[in-house]
Amino acid sequence: MRTTSSAQTKDPVSGWIEDNFNQGKVVNQRAMGSSGWSSAYCYETDQGAKYFVKLARGRDAGMFKGEALGLQAMYATQTLRIPNAYHCGELSSVPGGRGLGGSGSFIIMEYLNFGGTFKQEELGRQLAEMHMAKPHFEEAREGRFGFPVDNTIGGTPQPNPWTASGGTAAWVAFFKEHRLQHMLQLAGDARLTALGNTLCANLEQLFDGVEVTPSVLHGDLWSGNVSAVDGQPAIYDPAVYFGHAEAEFGMSWCAGFSDSFYRAYHSVLPKAKGFEARKTLYKLYHYLNHYVLFGSGYYSQCLSSLTELTRTMR
Template sequence: MLLCKQRGMNQTAHRRAATSPSVHRSATRRPFTTGRSRAGVRVMAGHPAANKWIEEQLGTGPVVKESFVSGSGWSSAYVVETQGGCRYFVKTALGRDEGMFRGEALGLQAMYDTHTLRIPKVFHYGLLEGAGRGGSFIVMEHLDMRGGRLDSGELGRRLARMHLATPKDEHAAAGQFGFPVDNTIGGTQQLNGWTSDWVAFLRDKRLGPQLQMTGDSQLKRMGEQLCSNLHTYFDGIEVRPSVLHGDLWSGNIGAVGSEPTIFDPATYYGHHEAEFGMSWCAGFSQDFYRAYHEIIPRAPGFEQRAEIYRLYHYLNHLNLFGDSYYSQCASILKRLT
C-alpha cells in the first residue's frame, strides 16, 4: 500500500534515532530551526518551551542535544539529550491545543496500566508557551530499540493479555465502550464518549463520522445500509471493553531487547477484534495470530467483522490521503451490503 511505504519512512527514521514512539506518516519538513550542541556538532533544534520544561522539571541538567526524528502535517518528533546523560522523546504540534497529546498521554497510560507490553512512560503534556500560533507538546520516556529482537509470538501473547486485562477506568470496568476524551487517529479527530452498546458506538463514533467526511454519496448510501444491519454481525457473541492501541501497524511496533513495545496510539476501550483493523499495514505473521488466538480464540464471524474494522481505517486513509483508498472502501462496502 502507498501509505505503508510512507509510514515505513517514519519507521526507518525511528529505528535510526533508536527512539520509541514516533510520529505518523513522516515527511521531510523541519519542525523548527537548527543549532549547535555544546560540542559544536550541528543538530536539529526542538522547541525551546519543551526543552525548558525538561530542564526545570526533570532535574537531569540542561538540554545539550536535540535530534530530529520525523514529522507530519500535524506534529514533529525529536529526541532530547541532557547534560546528565538522560534521553527523552518529545513530540510537538504547532497550531494545535493540548487535546491531541492529552489523548495520546491517556492512551499510553491506559496500556501501561495493564502491565503487559512495554509502553513508554509519559512525563508531561501541555501547551507550548511562546509559540506564535499556539501549539502543544508531550514528553515521554525514550526507549532504546537498537538491536531489539521482535518475537511475533510474544507480541501476540502480550497483546492478547492486554486485551483481557481489567480496565482501570471505572466506565470501561463497568462494561462501557469509549474513552475519557476524544483523541486523534492520525490527523483525524476520533470521537469517543461512553456507551454500553458496542454496535451503537461503532456506528455513531467510528463508521458514521468517517463516511460523512468522505462527502461521497455512493459510499454514504452503502455505509448507511451497512450500519442499519450492523447488529447482525455481532449476534451470538459477547463483546466486552478491552483497552486497544487503536492504530496498530508496523511503524508503531518495536522491541526493547526481547520485549515487544507498542506506541503512538489512538486508544479507546472497544471490541478486541477491532485492534486488527490496520492488519493490512502491520505484517502480522502466522506465529503472531497463533499465539494471540491460543489465548483469545476466534469467535464465529471473525472474518466478516474484520472487514468492518478494516473499513474504518481505509475510510480514515481516504479522508486523510485521498482517492487512492477509494476502491478499498467501495469494495468492502459492496461485499458487506
C-alpha cells in the same frame, strides 16, 4: 543531525524536565525527525537521562492530550513495551514558551531505544494480554466504551464519547454512530453512504452470540507503529479508545501479522464465531479513513468491503 546546547539556548521544555525529574541539567536537544504537524527531539541531561519530546507549533495540546492519555492507558497494562507519557501542555503556559517559535504545544515521554527484531508470537501473546487487562479508566471498568477525550486516527477526528451502558448492543451502537456513520459522512460519497446505511441497519447480525467487553485498543496498529526494544515488541503513536478487542485488527492489511502472531493471540483470547466477517467490518473503518485522507486510491477497498458485508445481510 544538529545538536544544540541548552546552555546556549534555554527553553521551557528543558525547564520542565529539570524541575520535575532529579536527573540534572538538560545539555542537548537532538532533532529526530518530523511529521506533518510536529517535530521530535531527544532531550538529554548531564546525568545521561533521555526524554523523547514532540513539539507542535501553532497547535493546541488537544492531540497531545489524546496521545498522552492513550499511552498511559496502554502502559498501565504492563504488557507490551509502551513509552510512558509524562506530561503535555501548551507552550504558552510555560514561562518562556513562546521563545520556541510562537504558540504551540509539547509532550514529554519516556525515551525508548527502538531497533532490532522481536518474535511475532510475543507480539500476539502480549497484545492479547493487553486487551484482557483491567481497564485504566473507571468508565471502562464499568463496561462502557469510549475514551476520556476525542483523538485522531491519522489526521482525521475520532470521536470517543463514553457509552451510557455496557454490553454488545452498546458497542454496536457506538461503532455504528462514532465510527462508520462518522467516517461515511466525512467521505461524502452517495454510493458508499447508501451501502453503509444498509450495513448499519443490520449491524447487529455480525455480533449474534458475541459478548463484547471493553479492551484498551492501540487503535492504529500497523507496521509503522510497531518496533522492538531490547528484543521485545513495542507499540507507539496510538489512537487509543476502549472497544471490542477484534477492532484492533482493522489495520491488519498493512501490519504484517504472521500466522504465528494469530496463533499466539488466539491461544490467549480465543477466536469467536464470526471473527472473519467482523475483521472485514473493522478493516472497512480504516479503508474509509484512508479514502478520507488520501482519496480515490482507497475507494475500491471501501466499496468491496461494503458490498461483501451487505451481501450477507438478511
